[in-house]
Amino acid sequence: xxxxxxxxxxxxxxxxxxxxxxxxxxxxxxxxxxxxxxxxxxxxxxxxxxxxxxxxxxxxxxxxxxxxxxxxxxxxxxxxxxxxxxxxxxxxxxxxxxxxxxxxxxxxxxxxxxxxxxxxxxxxxxxxxxxxxxxxxxxxxxxxxxxxxxxxxxxxxxxxxxxxxxxxxxxxxxxxxxxxxxxxxxxxxxxxxxxxxxxxxxxxxxxxxxxxxxxxxxxxxxxxxxxxxxxxxxxxxxxxxxxxxxxxxxxxxxxxxxxxxxxxxxxxxxxxxxxxxxxxxxxxxxxxxxxxxxxxxxxxxxxxxxxxxxxxxxxxxxxxxxxxxxxxxxxxxxxxxxxxxxxxxxxxxxxxxxxxxxxxxxxxxxxxxxxxxxxxxxxxxxxxxxxxxxxxxxxxxxxxxxxxxxxxxxxxxxxxxxxxxxxxxxxxxxxxxxxx
Ligand code: UGA
Numbered sequence: 001x002x003x004x005x006x007x008x009x010x011x012x013x014x015x016x017x018x019x020x021x022x023x024x025x026x027x028x029x030x031x032x033x034x035x036x037x038x039x040x041x042x043x044x045x046x047x048x049x050x051x052x053x054x055x056x057x058x059x060x061x062x063x064x065x066x067x068x069x070x071x072x073x074x075x076x077x078x079x080x081x082x083x084x085x086x087x088x089x090x091x092x093x094x095x096x097x098x099x100x101x102x103x104x105x106x107x108x109x110x111x112x113x114x115x116x117x118x119x120x121x122x123x124x125x126x127x128x129x130x131x132x133x134x135x136x137x138x139x140x141x142x143x144x145x146x147x148x149x150x151x152x153x154x155x156x157x158x159x160x161x162x163x164x165x166x167x168x169x170x171x172x173x174x175x176x177x178x179x180x181x182x183x184x185x186x187x188x189x190x191x192x193x194x195x196x197x198x199x200x201x202x203x204x205x206x207x208x209x210x211x212x213x214x215x216x217x218x219x220x221x222x223x224x225x226x227x228x229x230x231x232x233x234x235x236x237x238x239x240x241x242x243x244x245x246x247x248x249x250x251x252x253x254x255x256x257x258x259x260x261x262x263x264x265x266x267x268x269x270x271x272x273x274x275x276x277x278x279x280x281x282x283x284x285x286x287x288x289x290x291x292x293x294x295x296x297x298x299x300x301x302x303x304x305x306x307x308x309x310x311x312x313x314x315x316x317x318x319x320x321x322x323x324x325x326x327x328x329x330x331x332x333x334x335x336x337x338x339x340x341x342x343x344x345x346x347x348x349x350x351x352x353x354x355x356x357x358x359x360x361x362x363x364x365x366x367x368x369x370x371x372x373x374x375x376x377x378x379x380x381x382x383x384x385x386x387x388x389x390x391x392x393x394x395x396x397x398x399x400x401x402x403x404x405x406x407x408x409x410x411x412x413x414x415x416x417x418x419x420x421x422x423x424x425x426x427x428x429x430x431x432x433x434x435x436x
Contacts (some may be wrong), residue, residue, distance in 0.1 A: 001024045001025070001078050001079065001180075001183055001184060002024070002025045002027075002076055002077045002078055002079075003016075003019050003024050003025065003026045003027075003028060003077060003078070003079045003080075003081065003184065004026075004027050004028075004029060004031075004073045004074050004077040004079070004080040004082065004107075005008070005027070005028045005029065005081045005083060006029045006070065006073075006080065006083060006084060006103050006107070007029075007030065007043070007082065007083040007099075007121070008028050008029075008030040008032075008035055008036075008039060008066065009046075009083065009084070010046060010048075010155060010158070011083045011120055011121070011151045011153070012026065012028065012030075012081070012083030012084070012120070013039075013044070013045075013046065013051070014048065014051065014153060014158040014159065014162055015083060015120060015151060016028040016064065016081075016083075017054050017055050017064065017083065017159075017271065018054070018127055018159065018162040018163060020053055020058035020061075020063040020064035020185065021057070021058055021163075022184075022185075022186075022187045022188075023063070023187070024054060024059070024063065024164070025063050026063060026064050026065075027064075027065050027066070027067060027073040027077075028059075028064070028065070028067075028073075029066075029067055029068065029069070029070050029073045030066070030068065031068060032068075033068050033119060033131075036066045036067060036068050036280060037167075039055075039066040040065075040066050040427070041289055042055070042056060046327075046328065046329075047153065047326075047327060047328040048154065048156070048159070048326075048327070049159075049326055049423075050159045051158070051159060054159060055249045055284075065191070066262060070103075070106050070110055071106075071109070071110040071161050074107055074110035074111060074112070074115070074200070075110065075112050075213065076112060076113070077115055078114075078115055078117060078180055079116045079117065079118055079121050079180055079181075079184060079320075080107050080111075080115050080116070080117050080118065081118045081119075081149070082100055082103045082104065082107070082117065082118065082119050082120060082121060082131075083120040083121055083151075084099040084100055084103050084121055085099055085121070086100060086123055086266075087233045087266065087268075088265075088269055088270065090142035090267050092273065093272065094124070094270060095122070095124050095266070095270040095271040097123065097124075097130075097280065100119065100121055100131065101122060101130070101131070101134055104114050104117065104131045104134045104135055104138075105134055105135070105138045105385075107135065107209055108134065108135040108136075108137075108138035108139040108142055108144075109138055109139055110232070110272045111135075111139060111142045111143070111144060112383070113143065114143040114144065114176075114372050115143075115144050116144065116145050116146070116147050116172075116180045116181065116353060117131060117132060117135060117144055117145070117146050117147070117148045118146075118147040118148070118181070119147070119149065120149055120150070120151050121147050122150060122151075122207050122208070122211075122263070122266075122267055122270075123148075124204065124208075124270060124274050125201050125205050125208075125274060126204070127199065127204065128146045128148045128200040128203075128204065129146075129200060129285065130232045131146050132146045144348055145170060145172065145173060145174050145176060145177035145180075146173070146177070146180055146200070147170060147171060147172045147177050147180075148169075148170070148171035148172075148198075148200050148203035148204050148335070149168070149169065149170050149171070149181065149203070150203060150204070150206060151207075152165060152166070152167075152169075152207075153165075153296065155258060155261065155262075155326070155327040155329055156324060156325060156326030156327045157326070162252075163188075164193065165188065165193055166193075166194075167193070167194045167195070167196055167205070168185050168188060168193065168194070168195045168196070169196050169198065169206050169354065170182075170185075170195060170196065170197050170198070170203065171197075171198050171199055171200040171201070171202060171205050172197060172199075172200070172203065173199070173201025176431030178197055182195070182197075186413065188214060191213045200203065202286050204350045206275065206364070207267075208267055208270065208271045208274070209271075211263055211264055211267040211268070211271075212268050212271050212282070212284075212285045212288070214252050214264070214286055215255060215259055215264040215268050215285075215292070216284060216285070217252040218252050218253075218254075218256075218259045218264075218290045218292075219258075219259070219292050219295070219302070220293050221235065221238075221239055221252075221253045221254070221255050221433075222255050222256065222258065222291070222292070222295045222432075222433075223291055223295075224255075224378045224433070225255035225432050225433025226295075226298065226433070228433040228434065229433060229434070229435065231433075232435055233433075234433070234435075235414075235432065235433025235434060236255075236414060236432045236433070236434065238433075239253040239254065240241065240254070243252060243332050243362065251291060252329060254291070254413075254414070255414065255432045255433040256334075256412060256413050256414070257295065257299045257334040257338065257386060257412040257413075257432070258292045258293075258295035258296045258299070258334045259292055260323035260324075260332040260333040260334050260336075261323040261324065261329065261331060261332055262329060262331040262332070263291075263325075263332070264332075265292075265331075265332040266332075268285050268288060268289050269289060271285050272285050272286050272289060273302075275429045283398035287367070288311045295374070296334050296337040296338060297337070298337055299334065299344075299410075299412055299432075300337070300341045301340065302410060302412075302430055303316075303338070303382065303384060303410055304345070305430075306382055306408050306410055306428055306430055307347070307382060309369065309380065310345065310346070310368060310396045311341075311342050311345030311346050311347035312345060312346035312347070313346060313348075314346075314347045314348070314381040314382060315347070315350070315379060315380045315381050315382075315405070316342055316347045316349055316380060316381065316383075316384060317351075317352070317373070317377050317380045317383045317384065318335070318338075318339060318342075318349060318350070318351045318352070318367075318376075318384045318386055319352050319353075319376070319383065319384065319385045319386060319387070319389075319392045319427070320335070320351055320352075320353055320356070320385065320386045320387025320388065320389050320392060320413075321335035321339065321351055321353045321356040321360050321364065321374055321386060321387060322334060322335075322355060322356040322387050322389075323335075323387070324387060324388075325356075325387055325388055325389040326389075327355065327356065328355035328356060328359055328362055329359070330356060330359040330363055333387075334386065334410055334412075335356075335360075335363070335364065335386055335387070336363060338384075338386065339351070339364050339367060340364070343364075343365075343366045343367065348368070349364075349366065349367040349368065350367070350368045350369075350370050350375075350376040351364065351367045351368070351369055351370070351376070352369075352370050352371060352373050352376045353387065353389070354389050354391055356387075357369050361374070372404055373391070373392060373395055373400065374396075374400060377400050377403040377404050378403045378404075379403070379404065379405045380403075380405065380407065381405060381406050382406075382408045382409070382410060383400065383404065383408070383409045383410070384409075384410045384412060384423045385409070385410070385411045385412060385413055385415055385416075386412055386413070387413070388413040388415050392415065393415050397409075397421060397423075397424030397425075397426070398424045398425060400424070401424050401425040401426050403426065406427060406428075407424075407426045407427050408426060408427055408428040408429070409421055409428070409429050409430070410430050410431075411429065411430070411431040411432075412431070412432055413432075414431045414432055414434065416429070416431070418431070418434065418435070
């Protein structure tokens with residue numbers, strides 16, 4: 001099957017590469033000639049484990065190519081996926097659909113035969129119907145269906161999530177479109193991964209509801225964590241204790257410095273707006289957004305307390321600034337709130353992140369980048385574990401403590417235990433939701 005993927009961002013590129021690995025012929029399109037040049041040179045513009053080798057394999061097999069020429073890429077395609085960005089619109093919190101609609105219009109003009117136009121970008125309920133109108137208006141003779149196919153992959157685990165999904169969700173209006181989508185996902189279907197076929201609106205809603213639910217779960221445990229600290233409970237035990245109940249489940253119950261990334265903040269905000277527009281305020285989601293902001297501020301206060309009430313003149317080593325490990329993505333990372341507060345308070349910041357420096361340099365001015373946690377800890381007053389990269393999970397705590405002028409650690413991902421830290425010689429150790 002010939003598939004066109006419009007947009008080579010995170011979702012577009014991973015989906016395009018994985019579809020080609022299913023055996024389909026995939027052409028990925030992007031407006032940005034530099035990106036296409038990079039991809040054609042075999043370079044992956046994002047950091048995602050395993051993506052480079054999978055890409056190389058399928059390019060070599062002749063199933064995967066990259067172009068800026070949308071019209072030629074759409075010519076003869078049976079499915080055209082739109083996976084362009086839907087950032088939060090400035091001012092009102094809505095998802096900005098400019099790129100989706102522009103892509104739909106261009107696709108309409110390039111269609112040469114029947115095709116399913118599939119939206120993979122996360123879009124508000126009702127968008128696929130609008131895409132249909134836009135295409136029909138731009139090319140009244142076009143023979144097409146629309147489909148909604150939200151993506152649930154996580155950065156850092158994208159290929160595995162795509163190849164072994166908990167489910168695939170497909171929203172369609174016609175059997176013909178349903179058949180094309182089933183054909184695309186047949187390799188997964190054959191391996192018994194569930195495919196849910198539904199109407200357009202439900203598919204669109206599933207994506208927002210899933211992300212909002214996960215953000216709620218994290219925020220819930222973060223709030224419980226704050227209470228645990230006060231009452232002397234251990235949030236890790238609490239997570240385990242509630243997570244073993246199958247109705248709750250143990251995933252996404254890790255307390256931390258608040259959720260970030262390119263999806264949860266944007267999607268919760270868009271869902272809150274959709275609720276307001278339909279006079280059904282999503283009160284839980286609205287609260288989650290507020291509480292998550294407060295979690296980050298609470299982390300700053302925790303760090304301030306560890307610095308005897310003031311950051312001024314302190315040397316602080318921050319380990320990890322990406323929003324989570326195994327990605328170079330800094331979008332809405334808690335570090336973007338926390339690090340500037342430390343710098344603004346007069347601290348000298350040393351930052352180590354295995355992949356974050358390239359994006360982080362522009363976003364976190366006034367910090368000193370290093371590539372070794374022990375060097376960063378040299379004569380420092382505080383070490384902060386902000387992202388749980390594997391590189392920071394098994395540090396030689398004794399060695400780290402010895403390097404510091406005052407051995408103190410704020411472990412905002414609960415990677416270590418108060419006991420480990422004490423034994424290694426840390427004077428102070430604070431984590432999230434546990435007594436230090
Ligand atoms: C999220 C969803 O998990 C994916 O299913 C979805 O496809 C994706 O958004 C999207 O809409 O594109 P992602 O943003 O890549 O994926 O990352 P997650 O692993 O979900 O982590 C999001 C944030 O929550 C991170 O800041 C992470 O540190 C935080 N988190 C996650 C916690 O603080 N605690 C947890 O227990 C889990």
